Amino acid sequence: MNRLFVALALPDHVRAALSGLRRGFPGARWVAEENFHLTLRFIGEVDNRAMDDIAEELDRVREPGFDLELDGFGSFETKGKVRALWARILASEDLNHLQRKIDTALDAVGVARETRRFKPHVTLARFRDAPLDRVNELICEASPFSAGPFPIGSFTLFRSFLHRDGPVYRPEMVYPLDGDAFSDPYFDEFRDDDEYDFQDENAVPSH
Ligand code: ATP
Numbered sequence: 196m197n198r199l200f201v202a203l204a205l206p207d208h209v210r211a212a213l214s215g216l217r218r219g220f221p222g223a224r225w226v227a228e229e230n231f232h233l234t235l236r237f238i239g240e241v242d243n244r245a246m247d248d249i250a251e252e253l254d255r256v257r258e259p260g261f262d263l264e265l266d267g268f269g270s271f272e273t274k275g276k277v278r279a280l281w282a283r284i285l286a287s288e289d290l291n292h293l294q295r296k297i298d299t300a301l302d303a304v305g306v307a308r309e310t311r312r313f314k315p316h317v318t319l320a321r322f323r324d325a326p327l328d329r330v331n332e333l334i335c336e337a338s339p340f341s342a343g344p345f346p347i348g349s350f351t352l353f354r355s356f357l358h359r360d361g362p363v364y365r366p367e368m369v370y371p372l373d374g375d376a377f378s379d380p381y382f383d384e385f386r387d388d389d390e391y392d393f394q395d396e397n398a399v400p401s402h
């Protein structure tokens with residue numbers, strides 16, 4: 196089975212800036228620098244055939260690129276305990292529009308809808324039972340923080356491999372926005388990276 200999600204990869208300089216926010220905090224699992232991303236849609240475990248259908252359907256999404264900006268922090272809590280600390284994405288109608296297009300594309304191949312409202316964020320750290328006031332102190336120490344505007348020229352179908360020492364995300368397909376692969380700022384980066392070999396037997400054919 197393939198654990199999939201659709202996300203925006205972030206430029207190197209933005210990931211480096213996010214990585215600089217990492218500090219000592221008991222029980223925190225900080226996201227590795229190479230892993231920072233903005234999830235548009237979590238898909239979950241699917242077989243190879245469904246993965247092919249998903250990859251093909253996503254290829255039909257045609258949207259323009261846009262800029263994004265990070266500003267400040269937020270957290271997800273359950274039962275008074277913080278579970279995740281994230282960097283906030285400044286509201287973007289272009290981003291919301293792309294996310295809806297991807298939702299619609301995935302409806303067509305029978306991926307179950309996410310019931311929660313889309314809340315764009317970049318997860319920085321996950322916690323086991325962190326008290327809210329300690330996380331708020333951490334946020335104060337790290338503030339102010341902002342990054343961008345930076346260009347988003349593609350979205351990515353990632354495959355996630357969960358390991359004991361943290362997840363590895365592998366781009367299975369990179370979909371250029373604007374419909375022009377050569378205007379995409381991340382395309383060459385992925386293609387040239389030895390770790391991300393698009394030619395291997397797991398790669399999804401684009402057609
Ligand atoms: P780990 O599970 O080891 O903490 P992770 O959450 O980063 O690592 P995945 O669980 O594969 O790795 O998730 C990949 C992406 O999808 C992450 O951005 C994660 O927040 C998001 N995600 C995972 N599960 C869900 C879910 N049930 N609903 C919405 N988003 C999810």
Ligand code: MG
Nearest residue numbers: 321355357362
């Ligand atoms: Mg997870």
